[in-house]
Amino acid sequence: MMRKIFHSVANRAAALFMKVLFGYSSRIYVIGCEHINRAGGFLLASNHISHFDPFIISSVVRRKIDWMAMAEFFPLPIVGLFLRAVDAFPAARDRADRKTIRTAIERLKNGRIVGVFPEGGIRDGGQSLLEGAPVRAGASTLAHIAGIPIVPSVILGSDRLYGKRQWLPFQRTPVWIAFGQPISHFPELDKSDARERIEQELNAAFQRLYADLREKFQLTSHDLPHPPRERMRADVENPRRALHRVTANAVDFAMCASMNLLQSRHRLNGRSAEEM
Numbered sequence: 001m002m003r004k005i006f007h008s009v010a011n012r013a014a015a016l017f018m019k020v021l022f023g024y025s026s027r028i029y030v031i032g033c034e035h036i037n038r039a040g041g042f043l044l045a046s047n048h049i050s051h052f053d054p055f056i057i058s059s060v061v062r063r064k065i066d067w068m069a070m071a072e073f074f075p076l077p078i079v080g081l082f083l084r085a086v087d088a089f090p091a092a093r094d095r096a097d098r099k100t101i102r103t104a105i106e107r108l109k110n111g112r113i114v115g116v117f118p119e120g121g122i123r124d125g126g127q128s129l130l131e132g133a134p135v136r137a138g139a140s141t142l143a144h145i146a147g148i149p150i151v152p153s154v155i156l157g158s159d160r161l162y163g164k165r166q167w168l169p170f171q172r173t174p175v176w177i178a179f180g181q182p183i184s185h186f187p188e189l190d191k192s193d194a195r196e197r198i199e200q201e202l203n204a205a206f207q208r209l210y211a212d213l214r215e216k217f218q219l220t221s222h223d224l225p226h227p228p229r230e231r232m233r234a235d236v237e238n239p240r241r242a243l244h245r246v247t248a249n250a251v252d253f254a255m256c257a258s259m260n261l262l263q264s265r266h267r268l269n270g271r272s273a274e275e276m
Contacts, residue, residue, distance in 0.1 A: 010085035011064055018059040022052075025161065027172045029217065030060050032179035032209075035151055037062050041108040042182060043146075045139045045202060046153035047130055048117035049225040052161050056175055057115070057153065066107050067115040068100065093120050101142065108146040116142070118202070124225040129203065130154065130210045140198035144191060149182035150198065152205035156213055157223060162231040176217055178209040 022028065036044070044065060046057060054067045064087070071090035074080040091100045104114050118135040119128065127133055143150045157175040160166055166173045183201045186194040213219065 007085065007087060011087065014082075014086050015058065015064070018055050022056055022059050022175075025167055025171070025173060026056070026157075026175045028056065028060055028175045028177065030177045030179070031212065031216065032181075033060075035181055036153070036179040038151075038182075039111075041111040041146070041148050042113060043108065043139060043143050043148060043150045044113055044115040044153060045118050045135075045150050046115070046155060047128060047206060048119050048122050049124060049128075049155065050122065050158040050161060050228065052158045053117070053155050054115060056158055057155060057177065060177060061113075063113055065113045065115040068104065068117075070121075071097075091116075101145075104142055105146045108142070108148045114142075122228065124159070124227050128225060129206050130225065132203075132207075135199050135202050135206075137195060137199070139202065140195040143183075143185045143198055144194045147185055147187060149184055150202060151182050152180040152202055152209060154178045154180075154206060154209040154213060156210075156219065156225065159225055159228060159231055162228045163234060174223075176213045176219070176223075178213050180205045180209050 044057075044061075046053065054065070054069075058065050058067075067086075067088045068091040069083050069088045071092050073083060074090045089100065089103050091097060104116075108114055116139050118139045119133070120136055123129070123133065125131060129135055139150060155175065155177045157173065160173050165171065183198060183205060186197050189197060214224075217223075
């Protein structure tokens, strides 16, 4: 009983904190909410471009999401305690963990949402499923065994939050999220055919949602995913550009002030309609 109360309080507190945090730091645009705010258990599969992704996605979904998180995070004292408190569970990236699979299937059959990143980690460029990289087999296997649908999701813009300047007041970094139509687990097919069909549908859905976001919001190359280190380097270079802007504005102000002063002191300057 106490354990259930603790998890309930922790989840509510975390949800409120994430809404406040990303409401302050970001402008989040969402399309396809009708696909995610649905009843019953299902697998939420998203691309992965930053460590902020699960928190941002959770902040816009009404229901609680149990995320599969990298097993390396759980031995860390504070991080591991937080992840367990919000019902996340560990998943090994380099092998199939039976305990993780059993945990995911049990929660899905109990009508909960399980969130996964089929890429297995943060990806960009040619390694990203947005650019055509294949989806890992874990998501399709879970969906078929548990007998539940998969809701695809694409998130863009969250990688820019690696820049420190994006957290300054009034910056409001834009983040775009799209949720797609649920993909069936194809119970009429055998295991191998069902997995192959799910992966094909999932790959097509990611490409479609990616194109929808770019078209609807007229995204530029700067808005599309970049490596975290590149975002951090860009943030280091920004103060120089800011200094150049300040210097240019100061020079402009000095020139305009000088011109106004000269004009006011010129003998032909008219101070009244009669003089003009």
